[in-house]
Amino acid sequence: MTLQALLGIEHAVVQAPMAGSQASALAIAVSNAGGLGSLPCATLGPDALRTELQALAAGTGKPYNVNFFCHTEPAPDPAREQAWRQALAPYFAECGIDPAGIAAGPGRAPFSAAIADIVEPFRPPVVSFHFGLPAPDLLARVKAWGATVMSSATTVEEARWLEAHGADVIIAQGLEAGGHRGMFLSGDLDGQSGTFALLPQVVAAVRVPVIAAGGIADARTVAAARALGSAGVQAGTAFLLTPEATTGAVHRAALRSPETAHTAVTNLFSGRPARGIVNRIMRELGPISPAAPAFPLATAAIAPLRARAEARGSGDFTSLWCGQNAAGCRERPAAEIVDELARAWAASGI
Known part of the structure; x- marks a missing residue:
């Protein structure tokens, strides 16, 4: 069949x-x-x-x-969460974010x-x-x-x-x-x-x-x-640039740019390996970090950084998902x- x-x-x-x-x-x-x-x-x-x-x-x-x-939903790991937030501390400071106010959540x-x-x-x-x-x-x-x-x-x-x-x-x-x-x-x-x-x-x-x-x-x-x-x-x-997709403005801009030529598998945005366009945080922390909490717990600490950066048109902290062959993405x-x-x-x- x-x-x-x-x-x-x-x-x-x-x-x-x-x-x-x-x-x-x-x-x-x-x-x-x-x-x-x-x-x-x-x-x-x-x-x-x-x-x-x-x-x-x-x-x-x-x-x-x-x-x-x-x-499988992971058990909370306060030590790993603290290590992750410590790794992100310079970015919180740069963006004026108090990490103590970030609630944990799987998403x-x-x-x-x-x-x-x-x-x-x-x-x-x-x-x-x-x-x-x-x-x-x-x-x-x-x-x-x-x-x-x-x-x-x-x-x-x-x-x-x-x-x-x-x-x-x-x-x-x-x-x-x-x-x-x-x-x-x-x-x-x-x-x-x-x-x-x-x-x-x-x-x-x-x-x-x-x-x-x-x-x-x-x-x-x-x-x-x-x-x-x-x-x-x-x-x-x-399908990411189609009018029917809800792809955000920052993500769309990256998909239209030569940046699509450089993607990597990263765990920074969720805690699980995923392929996206290489951006600032992937370059500076390395695409794979042992500090990132287990999926999906890494998401919570990244979210306010993403929101703050996207408000000024930056994808520095955005998960810019994209495959290695973006030839059909129009x-x-x-x-x-x-x-x-x-x-x-x-x-x-x-």
């Missing part, structure tokens, strides 16, 4: 869920264009989640994907029974997860809705684990991809591979359909993914991107 038949979509094109840079409007536009639009839900509170799900249901009669995180919640209660009445046709899969009882509940389940793998071992634990589709996320790495069996970045090294290995290791993600931006990368056995392609960075409607990638997929068929 093709990916299109499995998901009920016209084109084998998936829009990556991008928390902080989109809401339901982008997902609706992609789904209505025949691809699979995705809504990032991990940062949404209960009321916002319900509102966005209502918008999706009203905005498209075609399949869509809702995405959740499956991380991202893993999929739970309470979240499932909100989602279940909408019965989304596709549900995807990052950082593994939820507990077996929760996964069974999602599947009972009739949803197809997708999850990201960054290694062959993760792909095998996902298949064994119930994923219907695996997204092979190469190291080129922007945003958070989906890694969950190991935190070792040395074990991460590029898309076109990872993809054929995952395809050979599992029986479920595999979607290529990371560096997918144009006809050539789509053709390469299909030649290596992918059932479809997922693009994220390409200001055009989302439907045009779906059409371009879909035509490339069709042209590369045998």
Whole structure:
């Protein structure tokens, strides 16, 4: 069965869920264009989640994907939090921020029974997860809705684990991809591979359909993914400058600049590895810091620095998520991107 038949979509094109840079409007536009639009839900509170799900249901009669995180919530670590705030102390002083007034807070919640209660009445046709899969009882509940389940793998071992634990589709996320790495069996970045090294290995290791993600931006990368056995392609960075995206002004300016040529994987903004455009704090602290609290606790201390800098038009402390191949990231409607990638997929068929 093709990916299109499995998901009920016209084109084998998936829009990556991008928390902080989109809401339901982008997902609706992609789904209505025949691809699979995705809504990032991990940062949404209960009321916002319900509102966005209502918008999706009203905005498209075609399949869509809702995405959740499956991380384990970390135990508070006061010593590590203090070390992190000490590392940021010069920036707090520069920006006139009193760190004592910064409240701790995770900002991202893993999929739970309470979240499932909100989602279940909408019965989304596709549900995807990052950082593994939820507990077996929760996964069974999602599947009972009739949803197809997708999850990201960054290694062959993760792909095998996902298949064994119930994923219907695996997204092979190469190291080129922007945003958070989906890694969950190991935190070792040395074990991460590029898309076109990872993809054929995952395809050979599992029986479920595999979607290529990371560096997918144009006809050539789509053709390469299909030649290596992918059932479809997922693009994220390409959609960041669309009018349907909610990408902030500072982030948009960086995406329009030559700065996109220099990205790195960093844990400074959330505590987990994620790829973004290199900015001041990444240069000065190094992209990976052992002081950064476990995901998602690093976010709280960075947030006021980001707000203060963005108010003056600076991205010094902003998570400027971007993949290594920003060639397709241009200001055009989302439907045009779906059409371009879909035509490339069709042209590369045998």
